[in-house]
Amino acid sequence: SQKIEQNSEALNIQEGKTATLTCNYTNYSPAYLQWYRQDPGRGPVFLLLIRENEKEKRKERLKVTFDTTLKQSLFHITASQPADSATYLCAPLDTGRRALTFGSGTRLQVQP
Amino acid sequence: SAVISQKPSRDICQRGTSLTIQCQVDSQVTMMFWYRQQPGQSLTLIATANQGSEATYESGFVIDKFPISRPNLTFSTLTVSNMSPEDSSIYLCSVLWRDSRSYEQYFGPGTRLTVT
Numbered sequence: 001s002q003k004i005e006q007n008s009e010a011l012n013i014q015e016g017k018t019a020t021l022t023c024n025y026t027n028y029s030p031a032y033l034q035w036y037r038q039d040p041g042r043g044p045v046f047l048l049l050i051r052e053n054e055k056e057k058r059k060e061r062l063k064v065t066f067d068t069t070l071k072q073s074l075f076h077i078t079a080s081q082p083a084d085s086a087t088y089l090c091a092p093l094d095t096g097r098r099a100l101t102f103g104s105g106t107r108l109q110v111q112p
Numbered sequence: 113s114a115v116i117s118q119k120p121s122r123d124i125c126q127r128g129t130s131l132t133i134q135c136q137v138d139s140q141v142t143m144m145f146w147y148r149q150q151p152g153q154s155l156t157l158i159a160t161a162n163q164g165s166e167a168t169y170e171s172g173f174v175i176d177k178f179p180i181s182r183p184n185l186t187f188s189t190l191t192v193s194n195m196s197p198e199d200s201s202i203y204l205c206s207v208l209w210r211d212s213r214s215y216e217q218y219f220g221p222g223t224r225l226t227v228t
Binding site: 032034041042043044045046049089091093098099100101102103104105 | 145154157160204208214216217222224
């Protein structure tokens with residue numbers, strides 16, 4: 001069966017450090033993989049999309065890598081800030097599908 | 113991008129009753145989806161709302177329990193029927209925004225449902 005695995009334990013880091021979140025998937029052939037941010041009581045907000053033929057994508061302090069051989073994506077936030085504290089969701093889009101399915105998310109806590 | 117609103121934002125309902133949630137988008141979109149997020153869990157896709165035809169339901173979700181309407185390209189409703197406490201959840205409307213450079217899903221603010 002299909003599975004998306006994100007570290008369920010919260011990630012606590014100090015302000016200014018780089019946060020790295022991991023997403024592993026099985027039984028997917030994603031054409032795209034997306035990362036979303038979700039704050040408590042709110043809907044997810046789109047952050048970045050990476051295509052299957054891209055190894056890396058950057059947007060300001062965010063960087064996403066995509067390894068289709070390892071079936072893994074890494075999400076990095078550099079120079080982290082307390083405002084980055086949120087739950088981050090990984091969502092591969094399977095070939096032939098239209099709607100995203102989401103991992104359980106990793107909660108990031110950035111300490112000042 | 114797309115801006116999505118949902119009504120109601122929250123409700124407390126008695127078991128056995130039904131609640132209809134509305135989703136309004138500020139622009140025409142082809143694909144609309146309904147998700148559920150139970151407490152402490154990630155999002156689960158309920159169905160794809162198809163304009164002009166019956167919704168496409170994911171495994172574990174049926175039309176009798178979650179009837180969906182999609183009368184046009186900017187509006188959809190989800191009804192949670194014959195509710196039980198297990199239906200307590202956040203229900204989210206989502207739309208797909210696609211152009212030559214992007215493939216993004218936007219989400220509404222959610223409807224927090226509590227069934228007593």
